[in-house]
Amino acid sequence: MTKKVAIIGAGVVGASAAYLLSKEDDIDLTVYDEGTGQGTSAAAGIISPWLSRRRNKKWYHMVREGAAYYPVFLSDVMEGEAIPSSVYKQVGTLLFKKKEAYIHEMFAIGEKRKIDAPEIGELAILSPDEIREKVPLYSGENSAVWASGGARVDGGKLVELLLSKAEKNGAKVVRQHVAFNTVKGSHQYAIQTEQSTEQFESVILTASAWLPDILTPLDYEMDVRPQKGQLAEVKLAEFDTQDWPVMMPEGESDIIPFEDGRVIIGATHEDDKGFNLTIDEDMLDDMVQKGTTIFTEELRSAPITQYRSGTRAYTSDYAPFFGEVPELPNVYAASGLGSTGLTAGPLVGKCLAESVLGLPSTLNEADYPIWNYVKKKSRDNC
Numbered sequence: 244m245t246k247k248v249a250i251i252g253a254g255v256v257g258a259s260a261a262y263l264l265s266k267e268d269d270i271d272l273t274v275y276d277e278g279t280g281q282g283t284s285a286a287a288g289i290i291s292p293w294l295s296r297r298r299n300k301k302w303y304h305m306v307r308e309g310a311a312y313y314p315v316f317l318s319d320v321m322e323g324e325a326i327p328s329s330v331y332k333q334v335g336t337l338l339f340k341k342k343e344a345y346i347h348e349m350f351a352i353g354e355k356r357k358i359d360a361p362e363i364g365e366l367a368i369l370s371p372d373e374i375r376e377k378v379p380l381y382s383g384e385n386s387a388v389w390a391s392g393g394a395r396v397d398g399g400k401l402v403e404l405l406l407s408k409a410e411k412n413g414a415k416v417v418r419q420h421v422a423f424n425t426v427k428g429s430h431q432y433a434i435q436t437e438q439s440t441e442q443f444e445s446v447i448l449t450a451s452a453w454l455p456d457i458l459t460p461l462d463y464e465m466d467v468r469p470q471k472g473q474l475a476e477v478k479l480a481e482f483d484t485q486d487w488p489v490m491m492p493e494g495e496s497d498i499i500p501f502e503d504g505r506v507i508i509g510a511t512h513e514d515d516k517g518f519n520l521t522i523d524e525d526m527l528d529d530m531v532q533k534g535t536t537i538f539t540e541e542l543r544s545a546p547i548t549q550y551r552s553g554t555r556a557y558t559s560d561y562a563p564f565f566g567e568v569p570e571l572p573n574v575y576a577a578s579g580l581g582s583t584g585l586t587a588g589p590l591v592g593k594c595l596a597e598s599v600l601g602l603p604s605t606l607n608e609a610d611y612p613i614w615n616y617v618k619k620k621s622r623d624n625c
Contacts, residue, residue, distance in 0.1 A: 244269065245269050245270070245271050246269060246270055246271065246444050246445065246599075247271045247273075247441075247442070247443045247444050247445075248264060248270050248271065248272050248273075248443060248444065248445045248446070248447070248599055249272075249273050249274075249275065249432075249434050249441070249443040249445075249446045249447070250264075250272070250273070250274045250275065250446075250447040250449060251275045251276075251421060251423060251434070251446065251447070251448050251449065251450050251457060252275075252276060252448065252449035252450035252451060252453070253274050253275075253276035253402060253406060253416070253449070254276075254398075254402065254449060254451055254584065254588070255398060255401060255402060255405075255584055255585055255588030255589065255592070256449040256577050256580070256584065256588045256589075256591050256592045256595070257274065257276070257447065257449030257450075257592065258274075258401070258402045258405035258406050258409070258592070259316070259405060259588060259589040259590075259591075259592025259593065259596075260447055260449065260592035260593070260595045260596045260599075261274045261405065261406065261409040261414055261592075262320060262405045262406075262408050262409045262412075262592075263592065263593060263596040264409075264414075264596050264599060264600075265408070265409040265410075265412035265413060265414040266412055267600065270599075272409070272413070272414040272415070273414070273415045273416075273417060273434075273441065273443075274406065274409065274414055274415065274416045274417065275417045275419065275421045275434065275436075276416070276417075276418060277418065277419060277420045277421075278418060286398035286399070286472065286474070286510070286551075286553060286584075286585055287395070287396070287397050287398060287474065287499050287501070287507040287509075287551075288395070288396050288398060288497075288499070288582075288585035288586065289336065289393060289394070289395060289396075289489045289491060289497055289499060290309075290310050290313055290331075290393065290394040290395070290396055290585070290586050291310070291336040291338075291390060291392075291393035291394070291489065291491070292306035292307055292309070292310050292583070292586055293307065293310075293352075293353055293356045293357070293360055293363045293390060293392075294336065294338045294349050294352065294353055294388060294390060294491070296349075296352070299562065301562075301610040301611065302562060302563070302583070304606075304610070305563065305583075305587050305590070305591070305606060305610075305611070306583050306586045306587050307356075307359070307360050308590055308605070308606065309583075309586045309587035309588070309589065309590040309591070310360075310362060310392075310394075310586055311360065311362050312589055312590045312593070313331065313394065313396075313589060314326070314331075314333070316589045316590075316593070317330070317331055320404065320405065320408055327400070327404070328485065328502065329397060329400055329501065329502060330396065330397055330400045330401050330404055331394060331395070331396045331397075331401065332394060332395055332485075333391075333392060333393070333394040334393065334394065334395055334486060334487065334488050334489060334500075335364070335377070335389060335390065335391045335392070335393050335488035335489070336388075336389070336390045336392075336393025336488055336489050336490075336491060337369070337374060337377070337378070337387040337388070337389055337488050337489070337490045337491065338387055338388040338390070338491045339385055339387045339490065339491065339492045339493065340385075340388075340493060341385065341493060343386065346368060346386050346387070346388055347368070349388050350366060350367075350368050350388050353366045353388060353390060354366060362392045363390050363391075363392045364390055364391030364392030364393075365389070365390070365391040365392075366388070366389065366390055366391075367388075367389045368386055368387070368388055368389070369386060369387050369388075369389045370386055371383060371384050371385065371386065373389075374386075374387055377487065377488055378487055378488065378490070378538075379482070380479070380482065380538070380539045380541045380542065381538055381539060382538065382539045382540070383538055383539070387490075389488075393488065393489055394489075395489050395499050395500070395501065396585055397501065398585050401585075417436065419436045419437065419438075420436070420437075421434050421435060421436055422434070422435045422460075423435075423446070423448070423457050423458075423461075424460070424461070425461065425571070426442055429442075430444070430572065430573070431443060431444055432444075432446050432571075432573075432574065434446070444573060445573040445574070445575075445599050446573070446574045446575070447574075447575050447576070447595050447596075447599065448568070448574065448575070448576035448577075449576070449577055449578075449592070449595070450578075451554065451555065451556040451578055451584075452467060452468065452469035452470070452518070452554050452555065452556035452557075452578070454467050454556070454576060454578045454617075455467055458568070458576075458617065461571075462619060462620045463568075463617060463618065463619055463620065464618050464620055465616060465617050465618070466558050466559050466615070466616040466617075467556050467557075467558060467578050467579060467616060467617075468514075468556070468557060468558075468559075469516075469517055469518050469554045469555070469556065470512060470513060470514050470554070470555045470556070470557045470581060471511065471513035471516040471517075471519060471520070471552065471553075471554060471555075472509070472510040472511055472512065472513070472552070472553050472554070472555055472582065473509060473510060473511045473513070473522065473523065473526065473527055473530075473550065473551065473552045474507055474508065474509030474510045474511075474527075474550070474551045474552075475507070475508050475509060475527040475528075475530065475531050475547050475549070475550055475551075476505055476506070476507050476508075476547065476548050476549040476550075476551070477505075477506050477508065477531065477542065477545040477546065477547050477548065478504050478505060478506075478545055478546055478548045479504040479505075479506060479541070479542070479545050480504050481504070482504055483504075484500040484501065484502065484503070484504050484505065484506060485500070485501070485502040485503075487500035488500075490538070492534060492538075496508050496509060496530050496531070496533065496534020496535070497509065497510075498534070498535070498538070498542075505548075506542065506545070508530065508531050508534055508535065509527070509530065509551075510551075510582070511526065511527075511530065512582065514557070518554055520552045520553070520554070521552070522550045522552050524550065527547070527550055528547070531543065531547065555580070555581050555582060555584060556578045556579055556580065556581065556584075557579055557581040558578075558579040558616050561579075561581060562579060562611070563577070563578070563579040563580045563581070563583070563587065563591070563611055564577065564578065564579050564611045564612060564613045564615065564616050564617070565577035565578075565591055565594060565595060565606075565608065565611055565613060566598070566608040566611070566612065566613035566614075567598065567608075567613070568613065568617055569613070569614050569617060569618065569619055570619045573599075575595050575598050575599065576613060576617065577591050577592075577594075577595060578616070579616060590605065590606065591606070593605055594606050594608070
């Protein structure tokens, strides 16, 4: 018997769930995404969660498992063909710290974590000359921690790939704003566009910071808010950058090389801008200047060819959540992943797809409790 399923929001989490569900013969899948402000479409990220001092063990477990899942997931998506390097590529990570003591501290953390995460690959502390062997234009004098398992990912291209595969498998993708509601007297849910209303037996809500827009009309209160992220792309016309490692200096300005001399720098973490997507060129120019100071004048003076802006979702304690929405059977949601959405997104999408299919979740939902962030208002508060 065919089950009608809808996904609202096709960032990396929703698109990953869509791909996995589209493979099921008994699932009739529709994906809704308006596209405005989507964080994934603007994002380029580093898949290298192991070299973090963040102490939240449940968060670390999610991102560690998310990083391990990436090559497995994309190999399945590509059905044995090569994973496009423009989407994802393992190129290694260089982590910089201004104080030499911190370099050795992070190396020790990496060595300890490698026991449970062999995908971290080779670990080493590289001298400035050894760094220049990997990034020829590096002119700094700081050492760095090297982890060969680090990877880069282009969020927009990843989503395009996943949705194209889902459509090939029979899923429908609707690029419109929608309204979500319950259907009285049934166990189904209605999704309304300007043209029509359809009913579904199960719904996945992966609308990131827009989750309150979907659930507030149904008397929910939520601890979910928008965070603005901006990036800049520079062009190094004289360099072959396709195999350069991703670089993580202190601060917000990660340096992510792609093919054709393209290098992404960013991103900002702006908690006070709401859903404003206006590009602040002065802020980004300053970020590029400050973020590349220890690297080279060539990167600082490279022409900026593109700016990107998107909206992430975060919670008051910066912890992610997912699971079945309280008092809405067969409706599942995820949000609050913030800047780690690219790392954890495919795995969280897998967990949501497993819930729709009635399978045990790969991650323990109790470790990321949706009920702490999504609550039905009591009648006294209505």
